Amino acid sequence: MEQQETLFNRIGGMDAVNSAVDIFYDKVLADETIKHFFTNTDMKKQAGKQKAFLAYAFGCPMGYTGKSMRDAHSGMNLTESHFNSVAGHLVDTLEELNVPGSLIDEVVKIALSVKDDVLNR
Numbered sequence: 859m860e861q862q863e864t865l866f867n868r869i870g871g872m873d874a875v876n877s878a879v880d881i882f883y884d885k886v887l888a889d890e891t892i893k894h895f896f897t898n899t900d901m902k903k904q905a906g907k908q909k910a911f912l913a914y915a916f917g918c919p920m921g922y923t924g925k926s927m928r929d930a931h932s933g934m935n936l937t938e939s940h941f942n943s944v945a946g947h948l949v950d951t952l953e954e955l956n957v958p959g960s961l962i963d964e965v966v967k968i969a970l971s972v973k974d975d976v977l978n979r
């Protein structure tokens with residue numbers, strides 16, 4: 859079988875991740891249903907962590923050294939609806955960046971794979 863390029867490279871590498879995270883966080887912070895979670899968050903640091911996490915999730919060889927998804931979101935009482943809002947903003951962001959649907963599907967798969975950890979269940 860032909861060697862498959864990582865999702866990270868196919869999506870456009872670190873430049874794409876950087877643009878995605880910036881647009882993504884603007885959407886999250888404009889969303890009345892979830893923005894309160896980020897009241898005490900230093901968004902500069904958070905965007906940096908998210909970039910590292912996404913790069914890792916997209917298959918970039920550099921390691922993710924932040925908290926586990928379970929620890930990072932414990933005690934927040936996050937619901938399915940909060941998760942869906944965040945996932946929706948991520949998809950909208952990638953669509954705005956003209957990322958092909960098949961690649962967006964792969965990102966959604968990765969997001970769903972950490973859903974139980976994010977929701978601490």
Ligand code: HEM
Nearest residue numbers: 892895896898899907908911924925930940941944969976
């Ligand atoms: C696929 C879904 C998600 C991913 C990949 C993700 C990723 C991350 C990452 C990488 C961190 C930083 C961890 C660290 O401190 O090392 C984090 C923290 C956080 N996330 Fe998420 N997250 C997701 C869903 C959500 C949802 C649904 C919410 C709330 C609506 C949320 C709110 C937060 C908050 C408030 C923090 C802590 C920020 C702080 O330290 O001040 N996340 N998340």
